[in-house]
Amino acid sequence: MDENQDGPLPDLLSSKQPTTDQSWGKVGIKFEGISLLVRNAKGERKEILSNLHGLFPCGQLSAIIGPSGSGKSSLLEVLAGLQKPSKGCVLPQGQKRRLIAQECVFPEVLTAYEALTMAAALKLDAPVADRRVAVRRVLRSLNLTQCAATQCGSLSGGQRKRLSIALELIDEPPVLLLDEPTTGLDYVSGMRCVRLLQDLSRTESRTIVCTIHQPSALILELIDNIYLLASGRCLHKGSVDSLLPKLGSFGLSCPKYHNPADFALDVACGEHGSEVVDLLAQQQEIVLAPADFPCELDKKDKGPATSFFTQFSVLLRRSLFVMVQDRVLTVTKILVHIVIAIVLGVTFYNFGHDAARVFNNGALLVCLQIFLLFSNLIPTVLTFPLEKAVFKREFSNCWYSLEAFYLARFVAYLPLSTFNSIIFTSIVYWMTNQPLQVDAFFITITSAVLTGLNAQSMGILVGTVTSLVNGLFLASLSGIPQFVFCGYFITLSTTHNVIKVIAHCTSYTLYSYHAMVATIYGQDRPKLHCDDFYCYFRSPKKFLDFLGVTDEGVGVDLAIIFGFLLAINLATYSVMKYKYAHLQR
Numbered sequence: 312m313d314e315n316q317d318g319p320l321p322d323l324l325s326s327k328q329p330t331t332d333q334s335w336g337k338v339g340i341k342f343e344g345i346s347l348l349v350r351n352a353k354g355e356r357k358e359i360l361s362n363l364h365g366l367f368p369c370g371q372l373s374a375i376i377g378p379s380g381s382g383k384s385s386l387l388e389v390l391a392g393l394q395k396p397s398k399g400c401v402l403p404q405g406q407k408r409r410l411i412a413q414e415c416v417f418p419e420v421l422t423a424y425e426a427l428t429m430a431a432a433l434k435l436d437a438p439v440a441d442r443r444v445a446v447r448r449v450l451r452s453l454n455l456t457q458c459a460a461t462q463c464g465s466l467s468g469g470q471r472k473r474l475s476i477a478l479e480l481i482d483e484p485p486v487l488l489l490d491e492p493t494t495g496l497d498y499v500s501g502m503r504c505v506r507l508l509q510d511l512s513r514t515e516s517r518t519i520v521c522t523i524h525q526p527s528a529l530i531l532e533l534i535d536n537i538y539l540l541a542s543g544r545c546l547h548k549g550s551v552d553s554l555l556p557k558l559g560s561f562g563l564s565c566p567k568y569h570n571p572a573d574f575a576l577d578v579a580c581g582e583h584g585s586e587v588v589d590l591l592a593q594q595q596e597i598v599l600a601p602a603d604f605p606c607e608l609d610k611k612d613k614g615p616a617t618s619f620f621t622q623f624s625v626l627l628r629r630s631l632f633v634m635v636q637d638r639v640l641t642v643t644k645i646l647v648h649i650v651i652a653i654v655l656g657v658t659f660y661n662f663g664h665d666a667a668r669v670f671n672n673g674a675l676l677v678c679l680q681i682f683l684l685f686s687n688l689i690p691t692v693l694t695f696p697l698e699k700a701v702f703k704r705e706f707s708n709c710w711y712s713l714e715a716f717y718l719a720r721f722v723a724y725l726p727l728s729t730f731n732s733i734i735f736t737s738i739v740y741w742m743t744n745q746p747l748q749v750d751a752f753f754i755t756i757t758s759a760v761l762t763g764l765n766a767q768s769m770g771i772l773v774g775t776v777t778s779l780v781n782g783l784f785l786a787s788l789s790g791i792p793q794f795v796f797c798g799y800f801i802t803l804s805t806t807h808n809v810i811k812v813i814a815h816c817t818s819y820t821l822y823s824y825h826a827m828v829a830t831i832y833g834q835d836r837p838k839l840h841c842d843d844f845y846c847y848f849r850s851p852k853k854f855l856d857f858l859g860v861t862d863e864g865v866g867v868d869l870a871i872i873f874g875f876l877l878a879i880n881l882a883t884y885s886v887m888k889y890k891y892a893h894l895q896r
């Protein structure tokens with residue numbers, strides 16, 4: 312496409328290095344007539360970007376500047392394809408554009424080298440040797456070689472910024488969009504970061520666009536083009552050198568020794584009058600006739616570069632690796648299961664075969680359910696927000712599909728949860744002297760494992776729909792029906808039908824508890840040992856009758872708990888699919 316022949320945009324950014332047809336074809340980003348409408352909390356429509364046009368040439372560093380709330384991040388998100396503009400389009404379509412958000416989130420226990428190696432495996436459909444070369448190249452070009460062996464959680468602010476750029480550079484996207492790359496950095500680190508961006512744009516003819524809140528005079532010298540925004544309208548676009556002459560032509564002269572960027576921001580804030588802001592904005596607005604406006608909304612880029620299987624296996628390896636590296640959390644989880652099992656074992660020692668302790672033994676099985684519920688639910692609610700933040704960054708930049716992430720996450724956490732449930736239940740089972748029959752033991756363990764997996768899945772659902780604080784509250788609430796309706800406190804056969812329906816539809820512990828009680832006290836178990844003069848529940852069948860449980864439907868109970876597991880995971884996957892649809896490209 313020849314930009315010079317493109318009539319509707321006479322005021323394209325002038326460039327220090329002229330943009331050739333060839334380079335525009337390769338990279339460069341152009342947008343026409345971009346408007347963005349949002350609805351506020353009251354449902355009122357508000358235009359936050361208004362009829363914006365521009366072009367950021369390749370091989371140059373461009374900055375979007377403007378006062379807080381002027382629409383810089385929103386424009387960047389539109390350019391990245393994460394927000395669909397209400398009007399207008401971004402060209403060329405289907406182009407790989409990567410957005411680096413302000414916040415740098417990584418799996419904290421991975422080293423910079425490991426994070427890059429995993430990124431390379433996910434993003435490059437290439438042999439291992441080539442991927443290693445790519446990793447070394449970005450480590451060198453972003454000056455990260457010294458800290459390659461440092462865990463992400465221990466990197467400095469500047470190193471984290473550079474790592475987040477390196478992670479996106481590994482598959483060499485032609486356009487890199489950065490939201491406030493200097494925020495949180497000291498003056499020198501901020502300068503280094505912008506100089507690095509300038510180098511990257513120069514050496515590999517890449518289009519680099521960043522938002523910068525308040526560039527210092529020295530940072531401004533490193534920038535080629537400025538796009539000045541005020542309340543969603545463009546006041547100036549062009550080379551940095553053209554900024555002051557442009558403002559001067561409107562009678563606005565920058566005081567001597569004043570940073571031009573600060574002066575431009577003063578103007579954009581309306582410090583020199585709102586009329587001049589309107590005049591500047593009107594001059595930038597180009598009214599396009601429909602015939603001049605043939606482009607469709609930006610098409611999605613091609614999606615992840617690697618196959619589903621590669622994405623799944625790399626993500627699985629990464630999750631398992633993170634789990635192994637995060638020894639404190641993993642070992643603590645295992646130890647907590649063992650310690651609590653021993654405490655329960657000591658407290659309910661030998662109750663399993665004692666006819667006088669049948670009620671207490673029933674309560675033990677409730678404790679078992681509730682412990683497995685919360686030991687799986689709460690850690691997931693606490694740890695999932697970081698996983699979610701990493702997922703959002705990587706998913707929005709087309710590293711992998713939601714399906715690959717979801718499946719890998721589920722499979723990765725399966726062994727630890729299963730192991731913990733088995734070890735916990737086995738200790739309790741043995742110490743409390745439950746029947747030594749293979750099928751009773753096997754069914755109790757299976758129910759326990761399924762309860763744990765259901766709780767963990769519920770934790771992801773809660774973590775997906777809400778924040779950490781609300782999630783903890785919601786997770787505790789979600790535990791209430793599991794506790795109340797587990798079948799020990801209320802005999803459901805004698806309750807109102809509505810309660811019955813609610814209990815059966817919400818409580819997987821009801822089925823898990825049923826399966827455990829039925830297998831422990833059913834199957835024609837002989838009379839229990841009784842030390843007292845009289846034990847009402849000497850015959851185990853009596854206890855089952857009392858609870859309204861039969862020992863015939865154990866298989867159905869297990870199948871229903873499994874059904875719950877599928878349903879919760881399907882619901883979580885659907886919520887994620889809907890919630891993150893706008894991030895998918």
Ligand SMILES: Nc1ncnc2c1ncn2[C@@H]1O[C@H](COP(=O)(O)OP(=O)(O)OP(=O)(O)O)[C@@H](O)[C@H]1O
Nearest residue numbers: 349350351359377378379380381382383384385386
């Ligand atoms: N979903 C939304 N609903 C309502 N208003 C919104 C929504 N998203 C953004 N806005 C508003 O749009 C304006 C532009 O927001 P944006 O985050 O793009 O500004 P910004 O220039 O990046 O600000 P800052 O420099 O402070 O980060 C702000 O006034 C913001 O409140």
